[in-house]
Amino acid sequence: xxxxxxxxxxxxxxxxxxxxxxxxxxxxxxxxxxxxxxxxxxxxxxxxxxxxxxxxxxxxxxxxxxxxxxxxxxxxxxxxxxxxxxxxxxxxxxxxxxxxxxxxxxxxxxxxxxxxxxxxxxxxxxxxxxxxxxxxxxxxxxxxxxxxxxxxxxxxxxxxxxxxxxxxxxxxxxxxxxxxxxxxxxxxxxxxxxxxxxxxxxxxxxxxxxxxxxxxxxxxxxxxxxxxxxxxxxxxxxxxxxxxxxxxxxxxxxxxxxxxxxxxxxxxxxxxxxxxxxxxxxxxxxxxxxxxxxxxxxxxxxxxxxxxxxxxxxxxxxxxxxxxxxxxxxxxxxxxxxxxxxxxxxxxxxxxxxxxxxxxxxxxxxxxxxxxx
Amino acid sequence: xxxxxxxxxxxxxxxxxxxxxxxxxxxxxxxxxxxxxxxxxxxxxxxxxxxxxxxxxxxxxxxxxxxxxxxxxxxxxxxxxxxxxxxxxxxxxxxxxxxxxxxxxxxxxxxxxxxxxxxxxxxxxxxxxxxxxxxxxxxxxxxxxxxxxxxxxxxxxxxxxxxxxxxxxxxxxxxxxxxxxxxxxxxxxxxxxxxxxxxxxxxxxxxxxxxxxxxxxxxxxxxxxxxxxxxx
Ligand SMILES: Nc1ncnc2c1ncn2[C@@H]1O[C@H](COP(=O)(O)OP(=O)(O)OP(=O)(O)O)[C@@H](O)[C@H]1O
Ligand SMILES: [Mg+2]
Numbered sequence: 164x165x166x167x168x169x170x171x172x173x174x175x176x177x178x179x180x181x182x183x184x185x186x187x188x189x190x191x192x193x194x195x196x197x198x199x200x201x202x203x204x205x206x207x208x209x210x211x212x213x214x215x216x217x218x219x220x221x222x223x224x225x226x227x228x229x230x231x232x233x234x235x236x237x238x239x240x241x242x243x244x245x246x247x248x249x250x251x252x253x254x255x256x257x258x259x260x261x262x263x264x265x266x267x268x269x270x271x272x273x274x275x276x277x278x279x280x281x282x283x284x285x286x287x288x289x290x291x292x293x294x295x296x297x298x299x300x301x302x303x304x305x306x307x308x309x310x311x312x313x314x315x316x317x318x319x320x321x322x323x324x325x326x327x328x329x330x331x332x333x334x335x336x337x338x339x340x341x342x343x344x345x346x347x348x349x350x351x352x353x354x355x356x357x358x359x360x361x362x363x364x365x366x367x368x369x370x371x372x373x374x375x376x377x378x379x380x381x382x383x384x385x386x387x388x389x390x391x392x393x394x395x396x397x398x399x400x401x402x403x404x405x406x407x408x409x410x411x412x413x414x415x416x417x418x419x420x421x422x423x424x425x426x427x428x429x430x431x432x433x434x435x436x437x438x439x440x441x442x443x444x445x446x447x448x449x450x451x452x453x454x455x456x457x458x459x460x461x462x463x464x465x466x467x468x469x470x471x472x473x474x475x476x477x478x479x480x481x482x483x484x485x486x487x488x489x490x491x492x493x494x495x496x497x498x499x500x501x502x503x504x505x506x507x508x509x510x511x512x513x514x515x516x517x518x519x520x521x522x523x524x525x526x527x528x529x530x531x532x533x534x535x536x
Numbered sequence: 537x538x539x540x541x542x543x544x545x546x547x548x549x550x551x552x553x554x555x556x557x558x559x560x561x562x563x564x565x566x567x568x569x570x571x572x573x574x575x576x577x578x579x580x581x582x583x584x585x586x587x588x589x590x591x592x593x594x595x596x597x598x599x600x601x602x603x604x605x606x607x608x609x610x611x612x613x614x615x616x617x618x619x620x621x622x623x624x625x626x627x628x629x630x631x632x633x634x635x636x637x638x639x640x641x642x643x644x645x646x647x648x649x650x651x652x653x654x655x656x657x658x659x660x661x662x663x664x665x666x667x668x669x670x671x672x673x674x675x676x677x678x679x680x681x682x683x684x685x686x687x688x689x690x691x692x693x694x695x696x697x698x699x700x701x702x703x704x705x706x707x708x709x710x711x712x713x714x715x716x717x718x719x720x721x722x723x724x725x726x727x728x729x730x731x732x733x734x735x736x737x738x739x740x741x742x743x744x745x746x747x748x749x750x751x752x753x754x755x756x757x758x759x760x761x762x763x764x765x766x767x768x
Contacts, residue, residue, distance in 0.1 A: 164647025170634065175635025446633045449684050452592055453693070454620020455648040456613040462650070531592035531619070534706050535583045 168450075169466030172443065173235060179337075179439030180471060184433030187475025188482065188517070190511050193424035195483040199501055205497025207341040208407045210398035211257075212277060214287045214338075217368035217409045219381060222395045228406035229399060230257070230342055234363035235391055243369060246362045248380035250372045251281035254364035256350055260325030262305075264314030271345040272305075272313075272324060274351025283368050286347045289319055292333030302332035303348040308339055321344050325356040332342055339496070341407060356484075374425050436522035440464060447488030447529035457527050464526045468519040475515070537568035537731045538603045538622070538700040545588050545598035547581075557758045559584045561598055568700070571727040581744050582737045583705055586754065589735065590703045591615045597708045602700065620649055621753035624694030626704035626723075630686035632678035632693075638665070639674035640697055642693045657696065664692040668722060684715025691722060701733040702726060708740055720746045 173180050177267050188533075206213065212229055223233035243252040256276035282294055290307045297304070303324070305313055316322060320331045329352065338345045342363040351487040354361070358490035361383065371380045377395070385394045394402070408414040440447070544561035559581045566572055566589075574582050587593035588600065591607060599608045623691075624645075632641045644654040644662045654674060659751075666673055668688040678686055687707060694702055704723065708716030720736075724746045727734035736743060744750060752760035 164644065164652060165650050167647075168633075168642070168644065171633075171635040171640065315700055445631065449633065450630045450644070450648055451616065452590075452619065453645045453648050454618075454623075455618050456616040458613070459616075459649055531616075532587050534592070534625070534631060535587055 165453040166466050168461045169334045170470055171499075172278065172439075172446075172463070173467050173470050176439050176442070179435045182435030183269050183432050183439070183471045183515075184478065186428045186435065187472050187511060187515055188479040189431060190425055190428030190483050191476055191507065192321045192478025192486075192513060193300075193428070194270050194511075195479065195499070195504070195507055197424065198507065199415055199487060199490075199499045200495070202503065203498040204341060205404050205408070205500050206411060207339050208241070209498060210340055211243070211284060212396055212403060214362075214397065215284045216370065217253075217283060217366050217396055218371045218377060219369040219384060219493065220396060220399045221367040221369065221384065221388060221510060222392050222394065222399075224390055224392055226392045229366075229401040230403070231406075232365060232392075234359065237362050237364045237369070239367055239388055239391065241386070242410060244366065244384065244402070246387065248371050248375045248383055250370045252367055252369045253281055254350060255284040255366045255368060256353045256357065256359055257365040258353065258359065259459075260356050262313060262344070262346065263323045265316055265389055266314050266323070266439075268314070269346060270313055272346045273342050274303075274324065274346050274348060274353045274356055276348050276350040278350045282347075283370070284366070286333065286338060288336040289340070290334045290336045294333075296332035297349055299330065299332055299349065300349060300352060301330045302510045303329045303346050304333040304335045304338075305331060305344065306335045306338045307373065309344045309430070310334070312344065317435040319484060325358070326473060327352070327356045329399045331500065333500070346386070372385055373474070377401050387492045388413040425514060429514060432515050432518035433521050436464075436468065436519045437525060439467075440522040444529050445533070446527070447526050451529055451531035452534045454497045460526050461523060464523045465516065468516055469512075472512050472515045475510060479511075480504065480508075537732070538735050538737070539567040539568060540564075540589060541587065541601040542600070542703055545591065545595050545600060546584075546594045546687065547584050547588055547693060555694065557756060559588065560756055564751075564758070565581075566735060567669045567702075567735045568731045568733050569728060570748040571724050571736065571746055572736045572749045572751060573747035574735060574737050574751045577739070580753045581756040582753055584736060584756075586703050586705055589665050590621050590625060590701070592625075620645075621697065622700045624697065624699035624702045626687070626690050626694050626702070628706040628709055630683070630690040631768070632686055632689060634677070634679060637674065638670070638676050638678055638681070638689050641678060641689060642696050645697050646668045660698075661692065661696050663697070664695055665689075668692055669718075682715075683709050687711060687715065687719055688722070689705045691719065693725075699732065702735070704734070704736045706738055706740075707736060708738065708743060713742070716740070716742065 222233050226232040237254055240252055243249050259271055259273050262272040263269055286304050294301050318331055318333050381393055487497050542564045544563055546561045547559040548555045549558050576582050589594050623628055639661055646653040646657050665674055670688055708719050720743055723734055726732055750762045751758055
């Protein structure tokens with residue numbers, strides 16, 4: 164019966180319900196949108212690592228993130244391929260140069276060279292063409308999302324990167340780097356474009372033989388390559404993200420706008436819930452006189468908050484889903500890893516319960532004796 | 537049904553700086569089957585006495601018993617539970633809750649502590665509505681009813697839990713003469729036929745003819761206690 168009363172009050176006091184709903188929706192939508200951009204950017208930062216399909220990454224000593232490694236000797240490969248723990252090991256070259264667009268201007272692109280036929284560290288999803296396109300020595304890929312920026316080159320178009328002739332052979336999907344436009348090519352072509360001396364590579368990616376104990380294998384690699392950094396793929400991904408989040412101020416600025424969104428939501432929720440409870444003060448006194456204990460009044464107020472929050476979560480997530488759907492095909496970074504919506508929902512629930520504490524306190528002050536005055 | 541006893545029940549109120557005695561020690565036995573009218577000038581302490589009798593106000597001194605059960609010094613939750621079980625209230629204003637239907641307002645007196653009203657309670661609520669001339673109003677919002685009808689709904693709300701004691705503070709003063717008479721006839725019947733303790737606070741002379749017992753209070757003291765047969 165108490166829940167029913169709460170529902171009836173929520174339905175009847177439309178103005179305050181709408182106000183509190185707005186607060187909840189503001190939190191879910193604004194924070195959710197901030198988080199999706201944030202996680203979108205995070206995924207850009209480590210996109211190459213996350214899609215490499217490797218178990219371990221080998222880079223130069225004291226490397227702190229994927230984009231700041233020195234070159235390492237390619238002959239490390241020879242030491243790796245003989246190990247029983249290693250199923251395969253592949254070199255990767257990463258560097259930047261200028262892409263000449265069809266209208267003759269230039270764009271900086273980030274080049275990633277990988278070796279035939281496995282192309283580990285290379286492109287993983289295609290909008291046009293496929294991995295075989297990179298069999299051609301001059302072949303490169305650009306991402307769908309970057310086509311406008313690069314002057315909409317067409318498939319098979321010839322152009323230059325770093326004054327070297329290249330041919331657009333495939334268009335990738337979802338290959339977006341934090342450092343800018345990602346262009347994949349063959350190891351040889353990229354070496355030529357970014358002018359890397361022979362015998363040097365940026366990183367080596369390693370896949371362990373199935374059934375290998377990963378920790379033991381990593382330890383083995385560290386023994387074999389004492390002058391290199393050996394990362395677990397997840398660790399390199401984490402380090403790279405952490406590096407950018409702390410060193411670019413992204414973390415702080417997202418934290419700030421998220422906090423602002425929560426504060427705005429809390430203020431709206433607590434003000435409207437407070438006003439609503441104030442307007443119902445006499446009714447709470449009546450409930451007390453009828454035999455309601457303080458905890459029954461608390462139950463009604465909390466149930467009201469829960470109903471409004473539930474409704475607000477639903478509306479907020481519908482709006483968020485709409486936004487994400489729209490943003491998925493745009494240049495707006497957006498990505499919500501699975502646990503985030505759950506954390507967001509639980510967090511919003513706690514925050515809105517917290518915001519209704521003030522209203523709860525007021526409701527609990529209703530004394531049964533008031534009904535006689 | 538039960539008898540309500542007050543033993544030297546008194547109450548002080550502080551008016552900012554000093555304590556003022558609003559009700560002097562009052563000893564009363566209120567019997568079931570009797571409609572007691574409590575009258576007196578404004579500010580004499582009628583509402584204070586009624587609130588003390590109904591456990592919505594704590595006495596400064598004295599004791600309150602319902603039959604053998606001592607109701608003094610109960611904590612907030614226990615006092616609420618006693619009110620929920622044994623006390624019905626009718627106020628000057630009907631004090632129905634907007635947003636709840638008439639039926640839900642009545643059943644709230646059963647379900648306020650979280651119980652789900654049983655089919656028997658629902659039937660009782662409907663029977664009370666019919667009995668009070670409100671048949672068919674159950675699903676309506678209270679605001680659609682007239683003042684007299686609302687007051688009768690509030691009587692149904694007080695009676696649905698079958699209370700031993702029914703306490704009414706000026707139940708007719710907001711009503712026109714005819715509705716007021718109707719309400720008093722109901723209260724009289726509730727006392728007489730259903731054997732409940734019924735106390736009605738009123739300074740409306742039109743209420744007095746319904747009284748089995750008339751208490752007069754002045755300056756916080758009972759100054760007259762007369763049975764029906766002594767009334768002029
Ligand atoms: N909560 C309170 N705090 C301080 N004084 C109070 C309080 N409640 C009542 N009083 C005082 O106690 C006295 C008696 O009040 P009470 O309400 O019992 O009078 P009453 O006989 O019901 O009057 P009325 O006919 O106007 O309703 C009044 O002087 C009132 O000012
Ligand atoms: Mg009064």
